[in-house]
Amino acid sequence: MGTELLDPYIINNYLVKEWKHACAILKSDFPNEWKDIMDLLLGFKLKKSMISTPGGRKSLVSSDIDSFLYKKGWIEKEFKTKFTVDETSIDSPTHKVDCYKNKVALEIEWNNKDPFFDRDLNNFRLLFDLRAISIGVIITRADELQDIFDELKRGDSYGSSTTHWGKLIPKIEGGGGAGCPILVFGITKKLYDKDN
Secondary structure, eight states: OOGGGSOHHHHHHEEEEEESSHHHHHHHHOHHHHHHHHHHHHHOOEEHHHHHSOOSSSOHHHHHHHHHHHTTTOEEEOOOOEEEETTEEEEOOOOOEEEEETTEEEEEESSSBTHHHHHHHHHHHHHHHTTSOSEEEEEEEOGGGHHHHHHTTOGGGSOTTBSOHHHHHHHHHTTTTTTSOEEEEEEOGGGEETTO
16 A cells, blocks of 8 residues: 555645655554645645745745644654763754654755755654654655746746755655655645635
């Protein structure tokens, strides 16, 4: 069982990449979190205003996704990790996860520098190995959205060196998340609402 577990609308409107049986694990072991993510994806629209309005610290796309999940009980989470050898303990901090609930970690990478993917995958790997998470989810943008950004004269703000599908998938297939099951969704042109 794999991506066929997803609603046909999601398969038809998002790019989807599954790693290490992520769909089956998420749906069977974390049904509430699965439902939250599916509801998010089924209701999401990429509004023109989300692109044409310059972002500050956080893009309007990320804020929209975060706020949906926070209302469902997800939180931004920082894990305090350390390791001990004999009597010596050494802190081993991880990066905050954008949205976390019940061992499911979700990151939104809309328009960051592409090394953020390495950071996310390394974080998923470490937290999975420490049994702090069971699955990692990333929502990013499809490469094809560059055409829309260019049309809206925002293309310079979104470039090939920022986070998008084409940068992420080779990192996953190269083992960047190691044994952590990962599920990735790419926002495509089909979700674009040019009237809002």
